[in-house]
Amino acid sequence: MSDLSRTVPQEQLPSEDLHPLPMPVINLGHLSLDSATRSRVVNDIAKACHGLGYFQVINHGIGQSVMDCAVKAASDFFELPNEAKEEFSSEDLRQPVRYDTSSKDSISMSRAFLKHYAHPLSDWIQYWPQKPPIYREYMGKYAAEVRRVALQLMEAMLEGLGLGKEYLDEKFQEGSQLLSVNCYPKASQCDTTIGLAPHSDYGFLTILLTSCRGLEVVDRSSNIWKTVQQLPHALHVHIGDHMEVLSNGRMKTVVHRALLNPEEARISIASIHGFALHEKVTCAKELVDEENPPKYKESSFSDFLDHLTANMDNKHRNFLDSLKKCKDYRA
Numbered sequence: 234m235s236d237l238s239r240t241v242p243q244e245q246l247p248s249e250d251l252h253p254l255p256m257p258v259i260n261l262g263h264l265s266l267d268s269a270t271r272s273r274v275v276n277d278i279a280k281a282c283h284g285l286g287y288f289q290v291i292n293h294g295i296g297q298s299v300m301d302c303a304v305k306a307a308s309d310f311f312e313l314p315n316e317a318k319e320e321f322s323s324e325d326l327r328q329p330v331r332y333d334t335s336s337k338d339s340i341s342m343s344r345a346f347l348k349h350y351a352h353p354l355s356d357w358i359q360y361w362p363q364k365p366p367i368y369r370e371y372m373g374k375y376a377a378e379v380r381r382v383a384l385q386l387m388e389a390m391l392e393g394l395g396l397g398k399e400y401l402d403e404k405f406q407e408g409s410q411l412l413s414v415n416c417y418p419k420a421s422q423c424d425t426t427i428g429l430a431p432h433s434d435y436g437f438l439t440i441l442l443t444s445c446r447g448l449e450v451v452d453r454s455s456n457i458w459k460t461v462q463q464l465p466h467a468l469h470v471h472i473g474d475h476m477e478v479l480s481n482g483r484m485k486t487v488v489h490r491a492l493l494n495p496e497e498a499r500i501s502i503a504s505i506h507g508f509a510l511h512e513k514v515t516c517a518k519e520l521v522d523e524e525n526p527p528k529y530k531e532s533s534f535s536d537f538l539d540h541l542t543a544n545m546d547n548k549h550r551n552f553l554d555s556l557k558k559c560k561d562y563r564a
């Protein structure tokens with residue numbers, strides 16, 4: 234019996250051997266080639282977003298060394314003595330930088346995380362940790378590069394929805410970027426193997442960089458947890474709650490969780506992209522008609538933070554559910 238089967242119920246174990254997880258791989262460099270090639274890539278992204286809600290990107294232009302350095306900055310931070318990390322501890326979700334070691338959901342107990350804003354970088358970087366000394370430089374470089382990728386993807390997704398790549402351009406340019414930097418210990422027999430409880434991300438899209446395997450997503454067709462394979466140099470992308478709202482349900486948010494890796498401690502850096510704090514996200518009016526009335530209430534990132542604060546001790550603090558106009562709506 235493996236360590237995993239000891240703490241995760243059998244029916245929740247990944248079954249990728251029987252039904253491998255489909256993983257579209259998008260060559261991002263092809264978005265800037267001729268218009269026929271770009272259209273093909275836009276279609277591939279749209280297909281992945283409609284059918285699965287996730288895909289991976291390669292040839293994204295972020296150098297391997299930039300990615301490695303971001304992981305190193307994170308890992309060096311988590312190795313600091315507790316006092317240095319606890320300087321950033323806060324119950325207030327609106328703090329610009331926040332460190333915590335366990336979650337109020339009583340599931341994600343073994344995860345340590347550091348969350349901070351990253352756009353506009355010049356506004357936020359002054360609040361980031363100064364130890365380790367490389368943190369600001371390495372994480373700042375990665376943050377700026379991953380945001381460029383997010384904007385490229387956003388354009389392609391909007392085009393894929395038929396909204397045009399310039400749709401709400403200014404609001405996306407001025408939008409927020411939240412880095413969720415996670416550290417999970419290696420799985421051991423006495424630990425729970427769930428590092429981060431099932432959830433979806435609030436933003437339009439999340440770009441995830443991980444040091445090794447551990448991410449799982451719910452496969453929509455089978456409703457089974459599936460392990461996400463770690464492709465070399467790829468970044469994992471998934472759709473968040475606000476993209477489901479904007480697309481009026483055409484694109485679906487992805488429920489995901491992290492399991493502890495049985496071989497090594499794990500770092501993940503989730504870059505979550507949304508509108509600015511108080512900017513409301515509504516269903517795009519172009520995607521609303523008599524047959525498709527708006528399925529979600531409008532909301533902002535700030536509303537999401539209020540929702541989390543009000544549901545801190547609740548295991549089922551699903552933000553998207555709170556936005557659904559018809560609570561028993563099933564897509």
Ligand SMILES: O=C(O)CCC(=O)C(=O)O
Pocket residue numbers: 413414415429434441443447448449489490491501503
């Ligand atoms: O660690 C992972 O693979 C997932 C992290 C994540 O989902 C998050 O920070 O929102």
Ligand SMILES: [Fe+2]
Pocket residue numbers: 432433434489503
């Ligand atoms: Fe997440």
